[in-house]
Amino acid sequence: MNSTILTVMRKELARFFGDYRIVMTTILLPGILIFVLYQFMGDAMLSQFTTDKFAPKCTAVNIPDDWSAELKKNGFRIHKGNADTMDSARQKVKDQKAELCIVFPEDFAKQVEEYEVSSGKPAPNIAIYYNSASTDSANAYDTLCTYLDQKESAMANKFDVNRADSKADTFDMADDKDSTAQLFSSMLPFLLLIFLYSGCISVAPESIAGEKERGTIASLLITPVKRSHIALGKIAALSIIALLSGASSAIGTIASVPKLMSASTNKISGASYGVNDYIMLGIIILSTALVLVTLIALISAFAKTIKEAQTYVTPLMIVVMLIGITSMFGSGARSQIYYYLIPIYNSVQSMVGIFSFHVHGSLILTTIASNLAVTAIGAACLAKMFDSEYIMFHK
The missing domain is CATH 3.40.190 (D-Maltodextrin-Binding Protein; domain 2)
Structure with a gap:
């Protein structure tokens, strides 16, 4: 990685981690609060799904x-x-x-x-x-x-x-893996996407629109550093912060789900997933964070203040939530490859596939390639925006 990109990254990370209050409220508290909240919720989040009439x-x-x-x-x-x-x-x-x-x-x-x-x-x-x-x-x-x-x-x-004449009589043919797949694939993709977006929205507007509001963006842009390097450095640093925030919330959720569902079923266990599943999930989450940070950074570049930037990104939040909700409907991940070319939606479908144990390597690679391509295009657009005096300094 270019040294100037690393320099911009270090500057952004140092500014963030230098304020312990921001670190506490952005990274640590969300996961802790979610874990504590879900412990008390019991089986309240166990949803009942309805389907169209069918002939069993x-x-x-x-x-x-x-x-x-x-x-x-x-x-x-x-x-x-x-x-x-x-x-x-x-x-x-x-x-x-x-059936x-x-x-x-x-x-x-x-x-x-x-x-x-x-x-x-x-x-x-x-x-x-x-x-x-099922x-x-x-x-x-x-x-x-x-x-x-x-x-x-x-x-x-x-x-x-279904009279049980002995303890050996079992009529529900679903095992622990099936039950875990059904719950996790419907709930976690939506939650992970929301957690990632929350992490991005808490730092990206402040980094772009905040510097414009304070006037510090000018001193950065007059340095002999390529605008593309500034854009990539900011996107990379903000993605790291967003990932840490999202990871905190995700860990709190995953750790509390077995307790959350214990009143309804004892078949839920994250241990059903292997190392490869978690590695693929981590890569998907990383590429998704890059896309979200890039989109929010582009929108924030148009804003003059942090408050204005947060207003501009509201439509994106609605779109992200609607896409995330799609994981709760349907009967598993899509198999058509063109769905995995659509930013954000491809990440949701990939996570559904991972959590439901129906992973296709080609679809995962398509998702990663698509997300990286969107990030690269977004970084190039952000660099062009940094070159525009009208966008950067217009009052």
Whole structure:
């Protein structure tokens, strides 16, 4: 890296870290406050997701014909199976290739007819295997249970649903990895993007518009340093600060998520991710910070004061939030490469892919290359703006 770029970086970093109050409020406090807050929130952030009406794909073992017809009328796609296909049907549910595996006892209709509630014996049991990590599967399970509960009441409680005869009986086929992927891929990309943006907005306007307001930008621009070096130095330094601020908030969030969700599930664990996942995530976050800092620096260069700069970046904040929210919808990361050429949106999709364990190296590389290209173009534009006396010194 050019020595003049390093000099500008050191100047910016020294100015920031020289004020311990700014360091405390920008880097340390956000992560601490988030961690403490989420500890007390418990399971309040566990969201319920809704999906459009769909026809759940179900394998039904030993299902009576009249029950099959009724379920089909209620929107279920019933594929009849037998004892030999039951294991493969449950595996399909686990792999999220089917929504439910419903197992009726043999001669279910006869058992229900002959069962006497007053006998005290266990009622015929219907086992429903589902995958709570799949929104469709969870919704199908809830719908079917509601239907069966109503039918059970109408039949004087002559059969049970998912009666656990032993601790080994498990009907939810989602494992820890599936549950972690579902929660993290929907929530963390949005939070990480917001944390990064908050870190950028807290330092970038002050560095550009603040120096214009104080009049110190003039002394920097009259030095025999290339404007492109000044732009790159500021962008690099501001990105480091934004990363530290975002990392503090992210660590506080990731550390508190297992506690946050403990009241609802015990399957959430960041240990499901490997070193490679965290490395890819770190690179994506770094490239995203560069893009955000570049965009905010460009906007701030037009402003005359810090307050004016913060007003100008409000539309960008709205756009960033809307893009971040997209991680909460859909069924995973996009597979089309052209989505990964769109700044910021590509970072969200890449993080969704990483957190959901569906990572494609080519898409990650496309995201990084796209973000670096946007940063380079933005740095060149910022250098041109530094050359403009009208933009830099117009009152």
